[in-house]
Structure formats: C-alpha cells, structure tokens
C-alpha cells in the first residue's frame with residue numbers, strides 16, 4: 001500500500017470509528033436511561049438494586065458473544081461490568097433523590 005492510499009485508508013477508517021462510537025454512546029445512553037423504570041419497579045417489588053443472578057446471566061451471555069466474535073472475553077466482560085455499574089449508580093442516584 002503506498003503512503004497516499006494508506007493515509008486515505010486511515011482517514012476513512014477513523015470516520016467509520018467516529019460513526020460507530022456515536023452509535024455506541026447513543027445505545028449506552030438508552031441502556032442507562034432504563035435505570036429509572038428499573039429502580040421504580042425494584043422499589044415496588046422490594047428488590048435490591050444489585051441482582052447477582054441477573055449480572056451472572058449478562059456476563060455469561062457476554063462471554064458467549066466474545067467467543068463467537070473472537071474478542072477478548074475478559075475485556076468485553078470488563079466493559080459490560082462498567083455498563084452495569086453505570087446503571088446501578090443511576091438507580092442509586094434516582095432513589096436518593098426520591
């Protein structure tokens with residue numbers, strides 16, 4: 001690949017990453033915004049915010065997907081745990097403000 005083509009490839013790839021990153025952040029925002037109704041449902045059900053069984057289910061699903069896509073399992077699980085922490089933090093904050 002010559003330098004000019006390489007530069008074009010890099011620029012095009014970065015534009016695609018920027019587009020994908022915006023999609024990811026939109027989805028993270030949507031995922032986190034569900035915290036309000038989840039928190040309210042848990043209060044009505046007398047449930048704790050932390051649900052270890054559900055988190056294990058999500059982690060095992062993430063592990064299966066990581067294997068299917070050939071992505072590092074531990075890293076993808078770390079990412080999923082951060083998303084769950086985001087949700088728990090939002091739920092705690094919502095309940096604190098009630």
Ligand SMILES: O=C(O)C(=O)C[C@]1(C(=O)O)C=C[C@@H](O)C=C1
Pocket residue numbers: 038049050051052054055058083084085087088
């Ligand atoms: O499904 C729930 O019970 C949630 O509170 C959502 C969620 C998640 O982010 O997926 C967050 C915290 C719980 O421990 C389990 C899962």
